[in-house]
Amino acid sequence: MKLGVIGCGYWGPNLVRNFNAVDGCTVVGVSDLRPERLNYIGSLYPNIKTLTTDCNELLHHKTIDAIVIATPVSTHFSLGMEALEHGKHVLMEKPMTATSEQAEVLIETAERSKLVLMVDHTFIYTGAIRKIKEIITSGELGELYYFDSVRVNLGMFQHDVNVIWDLAPHDVYIMDHLLARTPRAISATGVAHFDTDVENIAYIAVQYDDNLIGHIHVNWLAPVKVRKTLICGSKKMIVYDDVEPSEKVKVYNKGVEYLQNRDEVYDILVQYRTGDMTAPHIDLTEALHRIAREFVDAVAEDRPALTDGTAGYRTVRMLEAANTSLKAGGKVIKL
């Protein structure tokens, strides 16, 4: 598989390095509007033939099979369409598109052309989230009660997208992947603290059936860095702290049983259960290496990738609804 990478900012060199490390895959071209980024990538990888400021050279390239799109989100849709229409498989950075409608068109186009359309939902491929997914899938947590995530620190303030589009994609796609449920409604509150309409703090509440609730706090203006998620079930509870250098995932064998005596309405018996806490060993393979391999494998095996266009669409759909609610002062948006 021959690969072209469009966009070579902070993430670009990592993409090139990891795709080059996958058997059967070679990065043959990179484009970026900034010549200095191309020079840099050229110095690191002298074997890359095509280094160009014109992405069309890659999109129209005859021997390129697949395109990675690592540009600002506003360009994702048109570049993705162009790539698909030229018969290239596509891996897109997150969030997939600026609107859910765009995501739907891309999915349809990829399906029609029998091409792989994948989204770089990086955290899904980390050892930590893979372990949590494994635990949830095994049923160890019991019935799921809530997902609560906090992702705050100081900066980086964006000019064009608010904190929901910048930070919340991570939490939304992690939540969507782990819960594997369709939300019923979303509401969001937030404000822009500076003289712009770009919100720098937001709270997103997501309602699911069966009293399952999701909540996300994203914030560019906090004095400390927090990346903490609680996932609580009827049998066990997980704390996932991504700031911890080790022991990122802790599984608490704790719970509550709530026994209601049907005859006497006030006679409710709450029983607390406390057992061991376990921090399972986490595989430290770089997530991006797994993403590169998944993309190459999905193409080779002609199957959808783990984080395919539909996963990308669901994430964009939730972000879009959260943003709509935010702009409407916190109104609940039915999905």
Place this chain on the structure above:
Amino acid sequence: MKLGVIGCGYWGPNLVRNFNAVDGCTVVGVSDLRPERLNYIGSLYPNIKTLTTDCNELLHHKTIDAIVIATPVSTHFSLGMEALEHGKHVLMEKPMTATSEQAEVLIETAERSKLVLMVDHTFIYTGAIRKIKEIITSGELGELYYFDSVRVNLGMFQHDVNVIWDLAPHDVYIMDHLLARTPRAISATGVAHFDTDVENIAYIAVQYDDNLIGHIHVNWLAPVKVRKTLICGSKKMIVYDDVEPSEKVKVYNKGVEYLQNRDEVYDILVQYRTGDMTAPHIDLTEALHRIAREFVDAVAEDRPALTDGTAGYRTVRMLEAANTSLKAGGKVIKL
């Protein structure tokens, strides 16, 4: 000042001990429906003359000047009215009443009778909150941006009130006291995870003017105990962690300056500022001792207490609105 205490559960003996330690104040009577609680208090304080299961003995007692009401919230209003009508000053446990209307009636009654009506908003009297209030009042934080509080742990599940009425009063009265602003709107989301209508997890968003926002997460079903509040201003930011044994308050000299060039709309310059962090020394005097003294002093000086009926009313009003929003699926409630 001669004092009677109605209700002698977990908190009762602490109230008696602290009031007895204030010069010019003596606890002369205690009532509780449970004789074993009265025996216990009698063994600790043999000088207390009146130990009774009938609170009327205290309410109608001739020499008692003031009554402390430490019973379940559903009884606060009627006991408070009775005490005021018998010319007693009143200190009530939090939350002040079950409805804001009840709080208004109590305030009016106390004003008409020229009696002190105070609410036991305990945290306001801790060294940590006193220090934070001092910092905010000094203007050191600059313009206030947000107040974000998380109060979660495992238990204690209540039968009759949900987590908003049980845990959120603390965060609401702390926020109200520190921000000293009137909220514009409140919304809340939450669920009951057991077969009851008593919510055990809730998120409350509070909107103020000038883009100030408050947010509270209360939860009885978390594997770890968290009591953490972020208070962020334009110049400095505070982290208040009540679980920390020392260094509960940390003041970060950090911030963002957001300079927008009016001519060129995209030319926004964000400047980050990072300076020292300071954990100021916190006075460790027991909060309840300060409360006892404040109540005695307010009576002696014929002035409103720091946490007077109005503070109690404002807290109940916000809790009430949060609860209304919660029951309406997250609808924004204007105040």
Place this chain on the structure above:
Amino acid sequence: MKLGVIGCGYWGPNLVRNFNAVDGCTVVGVSDLRPERLNYIGSLYPNIKTLTTDCNELLHHKTIDAIVIATPVSTHFSLGMEALEHGKHVLMEKPMTATSEQAEVLIETAERSKLVLMVDHTFIYTGAIRKIKEIITSGELGELYYFDSVRVNLGMFQHDVNVIWDLAPHDVYIMDHLLARTPRAISATGVAHFDTDVENIAYIAVQYDDNLIGHIHVNWLAPVKVRKTLICGSKKMIVYDDVEPSEKVKVYNKGVEYLQNRDEVYDILVQYRTGDMTAPHIDLTEALHRIAREFVDAVAEDRPALTDGTAGYRTVRMLEAANTSLKAGGKVIKL
């Protein structure tokens, strides 16, 4: 069993409370030189008949079966001897005596009189140390490599005993209990930072056979409170952090294998192993309750207590040697 308690400082009321809670045991007398302490204990426990400033009233008391000695260490030996010679079973606070010779005499006397002699090595009875002992005994850690303990904070400075006699007893008896091995040599370094000969910081190194090593850092002059112990074996490693409110014990399934190729001396292969970390559930029963029960049971069953005189002697012997080394500038003392 009828009990007398000599010495009623900080720890005394806890002793009385816990012994009174054990079936078949009654505290019938308490002595202390300070009348106000006796008044206090009398107000809490009106049923205690004998409250006296003269400990002989308890030592010569006809119906008292056992004596608890909770006085300064300099008085332990003479009070203990007096009690044993009057046929009373004895529980002594730690450290057992001021010299190992005194401990030996007490042990002999108790054995000759067939009386129970027990030492209050409190931590041995906590859920945390009981769990660690259970893990070590099961062989889960493999071969033991080292025991490293740090017990530092600010104060409380003592006038008469140095930090080794004040803080290190805890670490020494915990180490002795957990390792269950006889040390070969001890050395200690430390200094007195004020114009006294009372050392406020000390480091104690303990050498055992088979390359097992113990080390203890005790310090009255540290800005933060640390109570942390590492216990490392060939298969697993334990971190015991007594300052943590929960998860005090963490068991790491980590290790190193060190394979030396005998033919080629430089060809050493080190293999690292990293698995799960587990924080086992810890029983929260108060240690002092277990101590009271163990003393009563040992008397009833006519058997040595878990922390008998011999355990007390071993601890005093090590403290004595550490102190000798300290005063000799760090000289290694063979045991």
Place this chain on the structure above:
Amino acid sequence: MKLGVIGCGYWGPNLVRNFNAVDGCTVVGVSDLRPERLNYIGSLYPNIKTLTTDCNELLHHKTIDAIVIATPVSTHFSLGMEALEHGKHVLMEKPMTATSEQAEVLIETAERSKLVLMVDHTFIYTGAIRKIKEIITSGELGELYYFDSVRVNLGMFQHDVNVIWDLAPHDVYIMDHLLARTPRAISATGVAHFDTDVENIAYIAVQYDDNLIGHIHVNWLAPVKVRKTLICGSKKMIVYDDVEPSEKVKVYNKGVEYLQNRDEVYDILVQYRTGDMTAPHIDLTEALHRIAREFVDAVAEDRPALTDGTAGYRTVRMLEAANTSLKAGGKVIKL
């Protein structure tokens, strides 16, 4: 200034990158025994002319002014002598040499030849240690009481040098730099837990005049990574935690005053003082960048570098003494 780098392992590329970034300095040659390391450095820095497996090409190179020696410690002396004898300035990795005698010879040789001899004591150039040095120099801590450092984690086990020569150099040169005092005696205890004579755990105690004491715990076999130093003075105390991502340095305004009444020997009054804790802002400039600049500046200004040969000698002297004590079972070594 034209530079040659001998040895291009893990640290080599960082050295090249930082020296290239200093004005007036160019790396013109790199040598390493492993051709693949040379290829790697060649791909990163195509402008480096001389890439060779023979270090003599650099040592005898006509236009090279200075040599960086980043090889195993056993080769430092001979390579350093060769470089100095060919008139090159020298920067050596830590520890400077395998014996203090070698260090003395190098210092003499450099002095005779009027060449700069500097040692890469990296941490001295970090923002954290620079800040601590500034605080100590200002007198803010008062009289110095102790320096206590713990540097433990799992691995990396070495074949040829023990944990004292591998990890303790950092703590020894930091202690030497910060205290700026000459130690009086050193003792060390440690063991090798595997079938070698390479100790993997060691405790080093360093005695200074005026009751100042230093202590270092280094350990390759710990389940958790700790890099924590306490530096205590009569007025303030510092905790330096290098594992913390931010707030590495905390200054506690805490202390003890110990007032002895001369008339009554037992009448000692201990007063505790507790004030604010401050975590000063730390400059995040890469230490290696400062080292490169210091070396270039010292050569240009014909002056000793901050961490000159003498600093290197003092560190080696202490390590040597610690090792002698260790091998003699903990015997105190006078310096």
